[in-house]
Amino acid sequence: MSGLLAGKRLLVTGVITDQSIAFSVAKLAQENGATVVLTGFGRMSLVERIAKRLPEPAPVIELDVTNTEQLASLADRVREHVDGLDGVVHSIGFAPQSCLGGGFLDAPWEDVATAVHVSTYSYKSLAVAALPLMSPGGAVVGLTFDATKAWPVYDWMGVAKAGLESASRYLALHLGQKGIRSNLVSAGPLRTMAAKSIPGFQQFEDAWTERSPLGWSLTDQEPAARACLALLSDWFPATTGEIVHVDGGYHALGAAM
Numbered sequence: 001m002s003g004l005l006a007g008k009r010l011l012v013t014g015v016i017t018d019q020s021i022a023f024s025v026a027k028l029a030q031e032n033g034a035t036v037v038l039t040g041f042g043r044m045s046l047v048e049r050i051a052k053r054l055p056e057p058a059p060v061i062e063l064d065v066t067n068t069e070q071l072a073s074l075a076d077r078v079r080e081h082v083d084g085l086d087g088v089v090h091s092i093g094f095a096p097q098s099c100l101g102g103g104f105l106d107a108p109w110e111d112v113a114t115a116v117h118v119s120t121y122s123y124k125s126l127a128v129a130a131l132p133l134m135s136p137g138g139a140v141v142g143l144t145f146d147a148t149k150a151w152p153v154y155d156w157m158g159v160a161k162a163g164l165e166s167a168s169r170y171l172a173l174h175l176g177q178k179g180i181r182s183n184l185v186s187a188g189p190l191r192t193m194a195a196k197s198i199p200g201f202q203q204f205e206d207a208w209t210e211r212s213p214l215g216w217s218l219t220d221q222e223p224a225a226r227a228c229l230a231l232l233s234d235w236f237p238a239t240t241g242e243i244v245h246v247d248g249g250y251h252a253l254g255a256a257m
């Protein structure tokens with residue numbers, strides 16, 4: 001088997017459509033020699049249907065990252081398909097509508113708590129659940145949206161992403177002694193199901209397409225997926241707690257949108 005991820009066994013969360021960033025990660029990973037196991041949330045038959053569109057149909061395991069029983073049994077359920085894991089991809093985000101679209105001042109704590117549970121704390125939960133299957137050289141990779149700035153309409157999801165970026169650094173700290181890395185890819189706006197649920201997302205689309213130094217495609221998930229593959233590979237052996245921007249260079253500009 002040849003390719004960047006030859007022989008690697010990956011657990012990829014977050015596939016819901018073939019536009020999902022996770023779908024591109026899974027597809028590219030298989031094309032580069034990896035064995036992929038997917039997890040699906042909620043609409044399992046839909047995820048199973050999408051999984052059949054991969055170059056190699058991938059097994060799908062049910063995982064709601066807020067469900068402690070499902071997290072506790074995850075390693076055993078993954079073991080039915082692969083004998084260990086070299087990489088875990090966290091491609092999960094959710095915030096109730098009250099938390100997005102300008103509702104920052106009014107969103108109730110219960111909704112913010114849901115956003116943080118699913119989008120932030122789950123990064124740690126997923127890594128810990130997969131840990132029994134991992135060994136030195138392993139990697140955890142997640143997806144963020146630049147949380148160093150306050151964006152219009154992103155509101156509490158932005159706060160959740162700031163937490164995710166910090167959680168990744170803490171995971172790097174706590175898993176470093178086991179030889180396991182934790183890194184994030186900070187992607188520009190992409191037209192996925194999650195993105196479409198953000199009222200006013202068009203503002204991001206306009207800003208990125210007009211201003212990104214390299215230009216930006218809203219429908220091409222592959223650049224972000226490629227960065228995930230690189231971070232999962234053996235080519236970043238001494239990099240952890242890092243955030244790689246895959247945003248056409250937008251983050252480097254002097255003024256926000």
Ligand SMILES: NC(=O)c1ccc[n+]([C@@H]2O[C@H](COP(=O)([O-])OP(=O)(O)OC[C@H]3O[C@@H](n4cnc5c(N)ncnc54)[C@H](O)[C@@H]3O)[C@@H](O)[C@H]2O)c1
Pocket residue numbers: 013014015016017019020021022040041063064065066090091092093094118143144145186187188189190191192193194195
């Ligand atoms: N699309 C963008 O513009 C963009 C930009 C930067 C970062 N991201 C991040 O990329 C990641 C993937 O999102 P996407 O854009 O591919 O959208 P998507 O809608 O395709 O994927 C989001 C996934 O989260 C899953 N999910 C939600 N709640 C869950 C739960 N409780 N347990 C398990 N899974 C759950 C959904 O099932 C879905 O598969 C997210 O973290 C998102 O914030 C997206």
